[in-house]
Amino acid sequence: MSGLVEYEKYGAIGVITVNNPPVNALSPGVPEGIVEGVEKGVADPDVKAMVLIGAGRSFIAGADIKFLGKPRSETAKNYREIIEGSEKPVVAAIHGYALGGGLETALGCHYRVAVKSAKVGLPEVLIGILPGGAGTQRLPRLIGPEAALEMIVSGRHVPATEAGELGVLDSVVEDGDLRNAAIAFAEKIADQRPVPRISQMNEKVTNVDPAIFDAMRKKIERRARNQIAPYHCIACVEAAVSLPFEEGVARERELFQEIVNGDEAKSLRYAFFSEREATKIPDIDKSISAVDVRLAAVVGAGTMGGGIAMCFADSGIPVKLLEISEEFLDTGMAKIKANYETSIKRGSLTAEGMAERMALIDPVISYDDIANADMVIEAVFEEMPVKKEVFAKLDAVMKEGAIMASNTSTLDIDEIASATKRPEAVLGMHFFSPANVMKLLEIVRGKNSSKEAVATALKVARRIGKVGAVCGNCDGFLANRSRMPFQTEMNILIEDGALPEQVDKVMVDFGYPVGPFVVGDMSGLDIGYAVRKRRAAESPNEFRKLPIPDRLFEMGRLGQKTAGGWFTYKKGDRTPHPEPEVVKVIEDVRREMGIKPHDFTDEEILQRLLFSSVNEAAKILEEGIAYRASDVDIMWLYGFGFPRYRGGLLFWADQIGVKKIYEIMCEWEKTYGDRWKPANLIKELAESGKSFADA
Ligand code: 3HC
Numbered sequence: 287m288s289g290l291v292e293y294e295k296y297g298a299i300g301v302i303t304v305n306n307p308p309v310n311a312l313s314p315g316v317p318e319g320i321v322e323g324v325e326k327g328v329a330d331p332d333v334k335a336m337v338l339i340g341a342g343r344s345f346i347a348g349a350d351i352k353f354l355g356k357p358r359s360e361t362a363k364n365y366r367e368i369i370e371g372s373e374k375p376v377v378a379a380i381h382g383y384a385l386g387g388g389l390e391t392a393l394g395c396h397y398r399v400a401v402k403s404a405k406v407g408l409p410e411v412l413i414g415i416l417p418g419g420a421g422t423q424r425l426p427r428l429i430g431p432e433a434a435l436e437m438i439v440s441g442r443h444v445p446a447t448e449a450g451e452l453g454v455l456d457s458v459v460e461d462g463d464l465r466n467a468a469i470a471f472a473e474k475i476a477d478q479r480p481v482p483r484i485s486q487m488n489e490k491v492t493n494v495d496p497a498i499f500d501a502m503r504k505k506i507e508r509r510a511r512n513q514i515a516p517y518h519c520i521a522c523v524e525a526a527v528s529l530p531f532e533e534g535v536a537r538e539r540e541l542f543q544e545i546v547n548g549d550e551a552k553s554l555r556y557a558f559f560s561e562r563e564a565t566k567i568p569d570i571d572k573s574i575s576a577v578d579v580r581l582a583a584v585v586g587a588g589t590m591g592g593g594i595a596m597c598f599a600d601s602g603i604p605v606k607l608l609e610i611s612e613e614f615l616d617t618g619m620a621k622i623k624a625n626y627e628t629s630i631k632r633g634s635l636t637a638e639g640m641a642e643r644m645a646l647i648d649p650v651i652s653y654d655d656i657a658n659a660d661m662v663i664e665a666v667f668e669e670m671p672v673k674k675e676v677f678a679k680l681d682a683v684m685k686e687g688a689i690m691a692s693n694t695s696t697l698d699i700d701e702i703a704s705a706t707k708r709p710e711a712v713l714g715m716h717f718f719s720p721a722n723v724m725k726l727l728e729i730v731r732g733k734n735s736s737k738e739a740v741a742t743a744l745k746v747a748r749r750i751g752k753v754g755a756v757c758g759n760c761d762g763f764l765a766n767r768s769r770m771p772f773q774t775e776m777n778i779l780i781e782d783g784a785l786p787e788q789v790d791k792v793m794v795d796f797g798y799p800v801g802p803f804v805v806g807d808m809s810g811l812d813i814g815y816a817v818r819k820r821r822a823a824e825s826p827n828e829f830r831k832l833p834i835p836d837r838l839f840e841m842g843r844l845g846q847k848t849a850g851g852w853f854t855y856k857k858g859d860r861t862p863h864p865e866p867e868v869v870k871v872i873e874d875v876r877r878e879m880g881i882k883p884h885d886f887t888d889e890e891i892l893q894r895l896l897f898s899s900v901n902e903a904a905k906i907l908e909e910g911i912a913y914r915a916s917d918v919d920i921m922w923l924y925g926f927g928f929p930r931y932r933g934g935l936l937f938w939a940d941q942i943g944v945k946k947i948y949e950i951m952c953e954w955e956k957t958y959g960d961r962w963k964p965a966n967l968i969k970e971l972a973e974s975g976k977s978f979a980d981a
């Protein structure tokens with residue numbers, strides 16, 4: 287047997303164990319090993335049935351993504367058919383995950399037994415491909431095309447209990463000894479003939495209403511715009527109901543080949559690995575022990591503090607929430623309650639779930655009450671003196687070893703840490719708004735932050751379901767600093783002749799969920815105004831004034847909260863309507879600045895916005911604020927809604943080519959001035975023919 291798959295005998299049952307840590311992906315050698323095991327069982331007269339199981343934490347998490355689209359052995363191409371063809375029954379025993387090729391392997395088996403905590407699914411669409419191991423042909427035959435379509439197009443991980451109800455699983459057993467449960471199951475069915483083969487079950491795929499496919503296409507229209515994989519998934523299930531099994535499989539293979547090495551799949555694979563890469567910090571290895579956070583604390587129960595407390599409660603971690611007075615505490619707790627109530631109304635939370643979460647949040651007003659917490663996150667007003675006062679108090683009370691984080695979005699982490707006698711325990715944990723929804727957690731490593739502090743923040747990020755990415759300390763940190771030029775440029779575009787609705791349309795067509803001007807209206811024009819005021823005071827010479835949004839703010843057009851900002855909104859409706867009053871402000875400013883407005887192409891708008899940020903991201907890399915280009919991409923994907931199927935800001939830039947971007951920037955520097963001077967790194971990469979991925 288290959289070292290990746292083992293075979294043992296338990297009485298009359300042959301047990302084939304896949305052992306390819308960490309997740310038993312189907313790397314070269316695994317399918318071949320499984321086939322060897324099945325052949326051994328079939329050849330052994332003492333063996334009546336077989337069990338296929340995974341060692342370690344999972345059954346099989348799918349094809350090895352690193353090898354997707356690369357040549358495979360004939361056995362690897364057909365191993366599921368070989369398993370299914372076995373005259374002796376094979377039982378898949380599932381724990382952890384049976385995903386993608388993992389579930390397809392289980393569907394090639396004759397029976398499936400899983401523990402309650404297991405999850406199954408065909409998530410290929412999430413990495414820009416389709417289930418290419420006959421999953422689109424077998425699943426509809428097993429559970430019907432409608433349920434299969436939903437699973438395949440959403441890519442979601444289906445809990446075992448639900449999978450049992452859907453008919454994916456034959457038996458769901460208690461967590462514990464899966465091996466024995468599966469052997470017992472195999473003994474029970476060992477003599478049943480004929481062995482059930484899904485490829486031969488045609489009842490559920492005949493006389494299917496073809497309208498379900500167009501209905502699904504319509505349903506995903508908005509979410510899947512610019513993408514191919516979701517539509518190819520639908521086409522495959524359509525083939526399952528209109529073609530015999532073998533022809534359906536051939537169609538699936540054909541469509542799989544068409545997209546497996548396409549831009550969408552490459553970008554999504556890149557995003558998958560980048561997300562995992564972001565948790566690897568060069569000087570922090572597994573020997574660094576993270577603090578086990580069993581009790582958390584949050585200071586400040588405002589917009590962010592309340593959301594952060596919810597993150598802990600949602601993950602089952604008790605959290606103390608501290609405010610300056612009972613009155614502010616009550617307001618904060620009422621907001622949290624209202625948020626949970628909205629989730630109940632939407633059907634994503636039960637009343638019991640809400641009660642459990644609320645019980646985990648303990649509102650307090652004394653620092654002594656939080657002294658025992660393993661980690662505290664400060665989310666008070668964005669003012670240095672207030673932050674320093676809070677950190678001095680935390681330093682006085684927090685137990686030894688506690689990690690002390692600030693959720694500041696702009697202030698210097700090192701200065702905040704200087705208010706304590708233990709700057710090594712201090713770092714930034716920058717959540718994005720709304721904190722309980724947005725997935726990004728930007729972890730800011732101050733000059734004294736300890737490795738343990740960073741490791742703890744990364745571990746907490748994972749536990750509370752966030753995507754953690756680490757950067758160094760600078761104004762705006764990585765995410766907001768790299769985004770700032772985009773924010774400025776969108777305003778300059780308006781001065782130069784574009785209109786907000788035109789810019790928004792370009793960015794939505796590119797793949798953003800909403801355009802940047804609508805985002806501005808959602809967060810409020812007061813936020814940008816305050817930042818500009820601070821920056822103007824700090825560095826008056828470098829600061830670029832933005833008269834249009836300043837004027838809108840001064841007119842009281844603060845965004846959706848005042849029914850109007852860049853656009854006007856009708857009561858109870860968030861549809862943006864262009865506003866003549868705003869156009870007048872834009873035209874006034876253009877006239878006062880002596881600008882002759884010109885027309886913009888969509889490409890020019892897109893490039894002006896994104897290249898400005900590419901330039902800043904290059905400076906961030908150059909300064910060592912980011913560990914790698916892919917961390918910038920992760921922050922843009924999870925913090926700013928950059929379309930995942932385009933990989934991320936710098937991955938997208940690499941597809942255009944750094945050299946080409948450099949040349950365009952040099953031209954723009956001549957036309958528009960200094961702000962387009964290419965970063966040194968861009969110049970170097972362009973001249974050496976390299977990409978950001980090489981940087
Ligand atoms: N291929 C290669 N590596 C994989 C992998 C896969 N399918 N799945 C996980 N890994 C690696 C990760 O990169 C990570 O490596 P690292 O430690 O070096 O960073 C390690 O396994 C552990 O992964 P996670 O940190 O993600 O572990 P979690 O416990 O958080 O999550 C999981 C486990 C839910 C299985 C998650 O890893 C996952 O979603 N994996 C991908 C599942 C998937 O997409 N399967 C379909 C693959 S495509 C396919 O099967 C095509 C077929 O139809 C032909």
Ligand code: NAI
Pocket residue numbers: 585586587588589590591608609610614618664665666667668669672676693694695696716717718719
């Ligand atoms: P907020 O004004 O909604 O809430 C701040 C809360 O802190 C208030 O409830 C206030 O009573 C409380 N507070 C003030 N001083 C305190 C003290 N000494 N002790 C205890 N509580 C005190 O502010 P918001 O928006 O929640 O911001 C908090 C922090 O999060 C700021 O540093 C901000 O820059 C940062 N941030 C904000 C984001 C946003 O979109 N609002 C996004 C990311 C970070």
